[in-house]
Amino acid sequence: MTGRTHDELETLRAIPLFARVGDADLEQIANHLIERRYPRNTTIVEEGLAGDYMYILREGRVKVTKLSEDGREKILEFLEAGDFVGEMALLERAPRSASVKTLTAVRLMALSRGNFLGTLRRSPDLALAVIEVLCGRLRTQNDQASALSFQRVKDRTKGLLVRLAKDSLAGQTRLATPALTHQQIADMIGTSRETVTRVVKELKGEGWLEQQGKQYLVPGDSLS
Helix, strand or coil, X not given: CCCCCHHHHHHHHCCHHHCCCCHHHHHXXXXXXXXXXXXXXXXXXXXXXXXXXXXXXXECEEEEEEECCCCCEEEEEEEECCCEECHHHHHHCCCCCCEEEECCCEEEEEEEXXXXXXXXXXXXXXXXXXXXXXXXXXXXXXXXXXXXXXXCHHHHHHHHHHHHCCEECCCCCEEECCCCCHHXXXXXXXXXXXXXXXXXXXXXXXXXXXXXXXXXXXXXXXHC
């Protein structure tokens, strides 16, 4: 390992996508990465345009969105440090299928199409990691489509909050979602903000849901 320090490579290895990549391949990836920074409310990727880079989030938070037929923005996902986005356009050589917009100031690493595809060919571990993430995203999309078809709004709201809940709170048995607005929840489950407000109030009244600032707290056993 001559081009990068041990600390730099360990920083990369902390990102789930690179966790199992060998040292030699990891150093090659590190040498091709370009650091970029974007302020809040900036479009990084625009739906319908050609894509030449994939992006790995180092700091900050973004939302992945898609325009519906009537021109409304639908939120597909929130991504945070350690997540990556933009790989589909590189794999398919197709226009971007969704937009990516910053919710906070963001620091990310960009990897060009040529370097991304070349690294996938050289590194089976990286290729497998990408496949696993894509399968997880496909499963999530299938679950969302099923929920829109068959579940009541209340069940869809609970399902979304459980899926987004990641961080356990010290000394508590609840898990916290990222910061969310009622409009963002509505956009993700296909309903109105007013309906989400009513459902959230109902879930709080039942004791299932709690709130801390803009984060929602769900029971820890909801993920089991």
